[in-house]
Amino acid sequence: MPRHETDYDVVIAGGGAGGVGAALGAAKAGARVALVEKYGFLGGAATNAQVLAYCGFYHQGGEPVRAVAGAGEQVLAELRGMGVACEPFHSPTTSNWIVLLDPEKLKVALDRVLSAHGVDVYLHARVAAASRTARALESVTVAGMDGRFRLIAESFVDASGDANLALVSGVPMRTGDSQSRIQAYTMPLRIGGLAPDTRIDRARMQQVITEFNRVSPHKINRTDAGIFTRVPGTTDFWWLVVDRAMPDLSSNSFTRAEQTGREMSLQLVDLLRASVPGFENAWLAQTGPQIGVRETRHPAARYDVTRDDVVQGRLREDGIARAAWPIELHSEAGKPIYEHVGGEGFFHVPYDALRARDLDNLWYAGRVIGADDHAYGSIRVMGTAFATGEAAGVAAALGAQGRDPVTAQAVRRELLRGGALI
Numbered sequence: 001m002p003r004h005e006t007d008y009d010v011v012i013a014g015g016g017a018g019g020v021g022a023a024l025g026a027a028k029a030g031a032r033v034a035l036v037e038k039y040g041f042l043g044g045a046a047t048n049a050q051v052l053a054y055c056g057f058y059h060q061g062g063e064p065v066r067a068v069a070g071a072g073e074q075v076l077a078e079l080r081g082m083g084v085a086c087e088p089f090h091s092p093t094t095s096n097w098i099v100l101l102d103p104e105k106l107k108v109a110l111d112r113v114l115s116a117h118g119v120d121v122y123l124h125a126r127v128a129a130a131s132r133t134a135r136a137l138e139s140v141t142v143a144g145m146d147g148r149f150r151l152i153a154e155s156f157v158d159a160s161g162d163a164n165l166a167l168v169s170g171v172p173m174r175t176g177d178s179q180s181r182i183q184a185y186t187m188p189l190r191i192g193g194l195a196p197d198t199r200i201d202r203a204r205m206q207q208v209i210t211e212f213n214r215v216s217p218h219k220i221n222r223t224d225a226g227i228f229t230r231v232p233g234t235t236d237f238w239w240l241v242v243d244r245a246m247p248d249l250s251s252n253s254f255t256r257a258e259q260t261g262r263e264m265s266l267q268l269v270d271l272l273r274a275s276v277p278g279f280e281n282a283w284l285a286q287t288g289p290q291i292g293v294r295e296t297r298h299p300a301a302r303y304d305v306t307r308d309d310v311v312q313g314r315l316r317e318d319g320i321a322r323a324a325w326p327i328e329l330h331s332e333a334g335k336p337i338y339e340h341v342g343g344e345g346f347f348h349v350p351y352d353a354l355r356a357r358d359l360d361n362l363w364y365a366g367r368v369i370g371a372d373d374h375a376y377g378s379i380r381v382m383g384t385a386f387a388t389g390e391a392a393g394v395a396a397a398l399g400a401q402g403r404d405p406v407t408a409q410a411v412r413r414e415l416l417r418g419g420a421l422i
């Protein structure tokens, strides 16, 4: 039995971009908010899997045009105040605009922003169970460092990336895409010790991978040398090249993927050190803390964003967030597929994509929202996750005030008041 209970308007599972956006949205709308995060820090994939760039804040194209403001901009402003430039950076490998991150400063920036809005943050705390009636959640049971406790609320947001709150609430869901394929998992590498003037030559990196595949029992599928950049303000090299396919979401599969990924990473750095000028003193500075997860579960929503919505750049009256990142699919490890956003360079995420199909007081944020196989490859990025999170938080706050049902128009009004772009 949980040992104690606390009452909130809104409880949020997960402290990534979606969860932080939700917490800010709900708090700005006047709710008493709890955010529960299983790690000892906020940030989601940006800090737990070294995904060191925010995508989705800008449209694709020659000039950086903003798609996301509101909660996402509050986080960038906090980072700027800490000396992180947060300037849009035109990625030479993908031709998109990204915002490069300093993960340690990001952890602190997120703490500060949520604290300034009075959000109760529970770290080292995992949503482990939920109680519900036929149409509503009543409470979540949280496994913390000192045992279990219960959080009661009027409204809930699943921003766990993996739909863990929906899972323990018994919401119907599919795993992976419509054919049950799960997008490739990637272990991002941070490599230190490079000579400061080292120029990274893609052709040379491809040769290293060819050599790796010749000598290693494990294979790297990204023979194009994947995605890489220098970590801003350092000489470190950041590399997305070690992909692992996983048959399912079991702890066993995660264990194997993590262990193999680490072995491969060390071996790869050994090869770099032995054969690439500038890498003579290189060392593997970091993997993880966990392997990067692109896709897990998709709980039933009232609307799934479609590929057509993305490629047409569809705008709608019930839109609650702009999404501007192209479709980027990694269905086959090492072979990403891209498709552009049509129209004005962004599309609207409709309110119903955030609503649980069978529960009236559960909203989805970030990569949990409803989307088909293709659209998911666009909406999952972190800039967009801030925007869908903020909308989910606003809706949850309005729901907690007894606005029944919460309308897309009411959510839009509150979002605009909070500085969001729609």
Ligand SMILES: Cc1cc2nc3c(=O)[nH]c(=O)nc-3n(C[C@H](O)[C@H](O)[C@H](O)COP(=O)(O)OP(=O)(O)OC[C@H]3O[C@@H](n4cnc5c(N)ncnc54)[C@H](O)[C@@H]3O)c2cc1C
Binding pocket: 013, 014, 015, 016, 017, 018, 019, 036, 037, 038, 039, 042, 043, 044, 045, 046, 048, 051, 052, 053, 054, 055, 056, 125, 126, 127, 128, 159, 160, 161, 162, 164, 165, 185, 186, 187, 188, 240, 291, 292, 293, 294, 365, 366, 367, 368, 380, 381, 382, 383, 385
């Ligand atoms: C290799 C790789 C590269 C990527 N590159 C980029 C990129 O460059 N830019 C970009 O914007 N996106 C990128 N993405 C996608 C992006 O990282 C995710 O889709 C994004 O993080 C989604 O944000 P989120 O908040 O929905 O989920 P997450 O970032 O996954 O956050 C979910 C949070 O919930 C917590 N959580 C999970 N279960 C529980 C529970 N039961 N109780 C409490 N807490 C829980 C997790 O610890 C985590 O902090 C990449 C993804 C991968 C895997």
